[in-house]
Amino acid sequence: MNENMELKEIKIIKEVFDEKRKIIGYAPEEMIEVSDECHPGGDIFITSEGELIDLEYQMKDFDESELMKYVELAEELYEKNNVSVSIYVLCPDTIQVTAPECIINSKATFNIKLACYNINPAYDALYEIKEKAAKKIELNDEDLYALLMIAVMGPKKDRRNLIIECFKIINQSLNII
Structure with a gap:
């Protein structure tokens, strides 16, 4: 990815998801490699504290299966790196969101936020x-x-x-x- 795209995505994370942490840039490959069974993630960034932020572009309806793939990714990244994981999902307002907003019990420290936009x-x-x-x-x-x-x-x-x-x-x- 080029630097221009990286800066645009950091701006999206900061503005759309109200992210206050300092984002250094893309996370190193060794931190973000996951098993073949796991969703590979979108563009994953690292903060100055070593935490991970995954920016996803969701193009299909957001149901329980879609939510689960992000939960599995967050848990695997947490297990591998023992750092907090934030998954930010950006989607057009034309998709249907049917997954419930809920607290997910896990040993991993993570959060998943969804933002819909009109574009x-x-x-x-x-x-x-x-x-x-x-x-x-x-x-x-x-x-x-x-x-x-x-x-x-x-x-x-x-x-x-x-x-x-x-x-x-x-x-x-x-x-x-």
Whole structure:
């Protein structure tokens, strides 16, 4: 990930989730590697106190199964590093949230916060595909078609930047193959 994206995500964490702790940057790989059975997490940051913050982009309905994957991730990261884990989930206001707000009994110290936003669907698609490419997951035909449509779906004022971002993702995905 580039430094510009890192700063944007830190800003999202601070503003949307009212995070007061000092965030240093992305957490080192050795701290965030989890088992294959566990959700790999989104972009995971480390605070000046060594605590972990995972920023997730949720694109589908938030139900009990989705909540559980984040609980399992938090518990595994806590078990591995013995530090507090915060999982911040950002989602469009078009998804359904059916998971209950509740206290989860665990030996791990963690919290999970969900924030919904109202944004153009072009950005949702862009974030989802960008995250996939960043994790070096091969893009499928549906992803490539979405990249072609993003510039048309997005606001006219952002068209140039959206096209550039799409080209970057396509070039990045070509290097995966």
